[in-house]
Amino acid sequence: xxxxxxxxHSVDRIVASTRARQxxxxxxxxxxxxxxxxxxxxxxxxxxxxxxxxxxxAQAIDASAVAGTESNDRTGPLSGVPVGVKDIxxxxxxxxxxxxxxxxxxxxxxxxxxxxxxxxxxAYVFGKTVTTEFxxxxxxxxxxxxxxxxxxxxxxxxxxxxxxxGCVPVALATQTNGSVIRPAAFCGVVGFKPSLGAFSxxxxxxxxxxxxxxxxxxxxxxxxxxxxxxxxxxxxxxxxAPAASVRPRLIAVRTPAWPxxxxxxxxxxxxxxxxxxxxxxxxxxxxxxxxxxxxxxxxRLIMGFEASRYFVSVQAAHRGLLSDWLNRYxxxxxxxPGTAYREAxxxxxxxxxxxxxxxxxxxxxxxxxxxxxxxxxxxTSGDPVFCSxxxxxxxxxxxxxxxxxxxxxxxxxxxxxxxxxxxxxLAVAAWCERLLGFAGLIEC
Numbered sequence: 001x002x003x004x005x006x007x008x009h010s011v012d013r014i015v016a017s018t019r020a021r022q023x024x025x026x027x028x029x030x031x032x033x034x035x036x037x038x039x040x041x042x043x044x045x046x047x048x049x050x051x052x053x054x055x056x057x058a059q060a061i062d063a064s065a066v067a068g069t070e071s072n073d074r075t076g077p078l079s080g081v082p083v084g085v086k087d088i089x090x091x092x093x094x095x096x097x098x099x100x101x102x103x104x105x106x107x108x109x110x111x112x113x114x115x116x117x118x119x120x121x122x123a124y125v126f127g128k129t130v131t132t133e134f135x136x137x138x139x140x141x142x143x144x145x146x147x148x149x150x151x152x153x154x155x156x157x158x159x160x161x162x163x164x165x166g167c168v169p170v171a172l173a174t175q176t177n178g179s180v181i182r183p184a185a186f187c188g189v190v191g192f193k194p195s196l197g198a199f200s201x202x203x204x205x206x207x208x209x210x211x212x213x214x215x216x217x218x219x220x221x222x223x224x225x226x227x228x229x230x231x232x233x234x235x236x237x238x239x240x241a242p243a244a245s246v247r248p249r250l251i252a253v254r255t256p257a258w259p260x261x262x263x264x265x266x267x268x269x270x271x272x273x274x275x276x277x278x279x280x281x282x283x284x285x286x287x288x289x290x291x292x293x294x295x296x297x298x299x300r301l302i303m304g305f306e307a308s309r310y311f312v313s314v315q316a317a318h319r320g321l322l323s324d325w326l327n328r329y330x331x332x333x334x335x336x337p338g339t340a341y342r343e344a345x346x347x348x349x350x351x352x353x354x355x356x357x358x359x360x361x362x363x364x365x366x367x368x369x370x371x372x373x374x375x376x377x378x379x380t381s382g383d384p385v386f387c388s389x390x391x392x393x394x395x396x397x398x399x400x401x402x403x404x405x406x407x408x409x410x411x412x413x414x415x416x417x418x419x420x421x422x423x424x425x426l427a428v429a430a431w432c433e434r435l436l437g438f439a440g441l442i443e444c
Contacts, residue, residue: 112203178384
């Protein structure tokens with residue numbers, strides 16, 4: 001790709017080009033189409049690509065921009081931006097397949113609230129991105145653009161791969177365990193899971209509503225913030241252009257999962273923390289309170305109980321169309337008693353209170369986003385163990401790429417904040433990103 005290729009442009013630059021009323025949306029649409037059609041046979045990030053539809057949407061946006069005037073600007077804050085939409089999120093006119101043959105012809109009557117907000121801001125749906133089966137762990141065909149012999153992570157596999165390969169500048173994702181943060185880390189992009197409730201789940205598959213949290217992916221913190229500011233519900237502080245922190249106060253947290261991290265991930269985490277200290281940040285190493293030792297089991301109980309109830313009718317009617325893995329999972333989860341579920345909810349509330357006290361007076365927590373580089377093969381989407389606690393708490397979390405591991409695949413850093421402090425987390429992430437200086441657009 002040439003250095004000046006439009007697929008390298010930021011969200012701000014795409015919008016500026018569209019607002020210039022010189023066919024900017026179409027120019028970018030054609031560039032992203034060319035890129036996607038070139039790499040799609042290798043990475044399989046989309047459930048099909050419709051070039052005519054993409055071009056028509058971009059032309060309509062350009063026509064609207066031309067029809068506007070200085071006193072009646074008909075562009076929006078995301079005008080001309082193509083977006084990949086994870087295939088558990090409804091978009092009118094597109095099937096919502098959910099990674100399952102059960103829904104391969106399911107056509108929603110209207111847009112999910114997230115998609116409606118993107119369209120209202122001038123963005124458009126470039127295509128539906130591949131997800132694992134019902135956004136669980138069972139993978140499909142998507143591959144990691146850095147090395148197609150490796151997983152891109154899941155369940156937002158297609159969204160992460162599409163952004164990393166330069167097929168779209170932005171993609172929607174969701175997380176019930178680690179499905180925004182982990183694929184973003186594996187694919188070397190920025191993944192943001194805001195506070196629980198910050199993004200609407202209306203029109204999104206939600207089988208564990210206590211835990212399900214939509215998010216988005218892009219190649220920079222600035223782009224994630226710009227898009228997230230449009231998607232955010234009222235009352236959540238997500239600025240379109242967060243100012244980078246100045247000498248942030250950070251806590252390095254290794255979590256009970258630390259022994260599971262690969263040596264390369266552990267070494268990278270220590271290197272990054274030392275780099276931040278040298279740059280003037282205050283980085284203190286602390287362990288989470290002892291009660292967090294049961295957080296992963298609490299997450300497992302809540303997710304399993306809620307999922308088994310959601311899928312009762314689906315499994316009864318379509319058991320033969322579900323994977324063996326999902327059937328086993330649901331069968332086991334159905335045995336979770338209601339008393340254990342209610343106790344888990346109580347422990348979750350207590351852990352949320354404990355974490356609020358733990359992070360008080362600090363800007364953010366630093367922690368690994370994954371065990372290490374993306375595992376070889378596409379039979380697994382990787383271990384979400386470094387994400388479970390933060391999903392359970394409903395706190396904002398963002399991962400930024402830090403560098404490459406020993407096999408040449410990306411490693412990352414996860415930044416976590418207090419619930420509702422999304423603006424602060426984005427500011428810390430912008431500071432970290434600037435220092436780390438990782439540029440991860442794949443040249444495949």
